[in-house]
Amino acid sequence: MPRAGLSAEAVVDVALGLLDEQGPEALTLAAVAGRAGVATPSLYKHVRNLAELKVLISVRVMGELAARGEAALLGRSGDDGVRALLHAYRDYIREHPHRYAAMAQQPGPGLAEAAERLVGVFYAALRSRGLEGSDAVHATRCLRAAVHGFGVLETSGGFGLPEKSDESFALLAEMIINGLP
Amino acid sequence: MPRAGLSAEAVVDVALGLLDEQGPEALTLAAVAGRAGVATPSLYKHVRNLAELKVLISVRVMGELAARGEAALLGRSGDDGVRALLHAYRDYIREHPHRYAAMAQQPGPGLAEAAERLVGVFYAALRSRGLEGSDAVHATRCLRAAVHGFGVLETSGGFGLPEKSDESFALLAEMIINGLP
DNA sequence: CTATAAAGCTAACCGCATTAGCTAGGAGGG
DNA sequence: CCCTCCTAGCTAATGCGGTTAGCTTTATAG
The missing domain is CATH 1.10.357.10 (Tetracycline Repressor, domain 2)
Structure with missing residues (x-):
């Protein structure tokens, strides 16, 4: 299986998409991970935590x-x-x-x-x-x-x-x- | 043990106290219940859910x-x-x-x-x-x-x-x- | 003195954030 | 061409907060 090839920038991109489409409630690490095609904990390789993502x-x-x-x-x-x-x-x-x-x-x-x-x-x-x-x-x-x-x-x-x-x-x-x- | 004697109004009072002292992050049903001297689910007898409390x-x-x-x-x-x-x-x-x-x-x-x-x-x-x-x-x-x-x-x-x-x-x-x- | 509605409790579930520790892709050096 | 190492990604597990279900107990009305 190929890698997703994420980065902090890419995570922010995905999060912004989510935010625009579904509002602030939907901005959850689980949702970002899902949309990025990755398991939730993988995000922590690019972002320290939800607070930092924000x-x-x-x-x-x-x-x-x-x-x-x-x-x-x-x-x-x-x-x-x-x-x-x-x-x-x-x-x-x-x-x-x-x-x-x-x-x-x-x-x-x-x-x-x-x-x-x-x-x-x-x-x-x-x-x-x-x-x-x-x-x-x-x-x-x-x-x-x-x-x-x-x-x-x-x-x-x-x-x-x-x-x-x-x-x-x-x-x-x-x-x-x-x-x- | 005597009852706490809560009411929707009283729950809001407690919640406001919490809000004033510790900010919006601290406004949680668990915290409100604790301060009111009651178990968390008991609040649902007075308030439909967190959204309604807000x-x-x-x-x-x-x-x-x-x-x-x-x-x-x-x-x-x-x-x-x-x-x-x-x-x-x-x-x-x-x-x-x-x-x-x-x-x-x-x-x-x-x-x-x-x-x-x-x-x-x-x-x-x-x-x-x-x-x-x-x-x-x-x-x-x-x-x-x-x-x-x-x-x-x-x-x-x-x-x-x-x-x-x-x-x-x-x-x-x-x-x-x-x-x- | 008893019946009943309401207030409270415990147990349990779910979703989410977060941590720990393992696995495997892929790039660089030999 | 192979070995090695870094690291992106994974699974498993913990804890917290909200919420529901169902039982127990209080207080009040009759």
Whole structure:
């Protein structure tokens, strides 16, 4: 019988597939192993345990999100840049709700670098808007809070009424942009 | 040996204590039973299963939060009311971070009523500020998103830098209040 | 004083994470 | 071409948490 040829990266790939298709409940080592065509304990050759797998997933997702944000910022500056970043972030959440939900965690060890890059994107957008230092720190928090909160509420079904959530988000984005110091 | 004299309410009380002191990981039927001085399966006489216990916890927390908001709104109107509501909400999250984290869920059956009351508080604040109908719906979403996002980021350690988060929150609140239609 | 509904208990099962220790594929050196 | 060694993978086993079934006991109503 040929080997499966796994690796930590491959395990994360499989786990992300599972996450996207069946949600966070389904993210179990047994399920990942099954989908990878391997017995459960074999995963431990590539990943220390479930907790570490989750960290690796977070790192991957933070990277994707940061890349989206950086792309949105390309060639834009000022309010336009901030607006594009906010919308790019929210679009990602809508495309991969489970992936995003699996990310929101404390900045434990191993996550610091990826988290820094992600926050850096917000910081960069605000710098091009003319904010620096303490002002930028506070503003970054506001941007992150708004977009994170909106994404969570939207994808977890918190918006029951028929009003279009696109409109709600546009309002939120403009409120924040116009309110920046 | 005398009976423990449990009830669904009492089970929720015990569970909340556990949640507050040891976080969401520790919220296990075994732990609740132990703290209540009862064998694990005995809990099933009061609660259908763990999922239902979590729903009951959510209902309780939503109620507490709604009560806080209603109290903050008493005797205030317009921007003042909205500001007081936002701060009251955030204060609750800081006082009971685990409790709040355990609440954020989809509006499944049994939660609808409590969720409605909670959303109603936001709606009321906005009405006194002069918003109605569709405008109020969009604005409610913005308020909830901002305060939820900020609370989650703040309590999960997302704000690493030394800048005071009180200041950040005040900025967010004012940005939103000034940006209301 | 007794009958009954409810509260509690023990025993047992299942799924999942994790560990220990064995087996075998396959690459590198002789 | 064969031997050796590393390591991916396997099986077996443990422990914990949730859940179910079925028995026992308490307390209360009649």
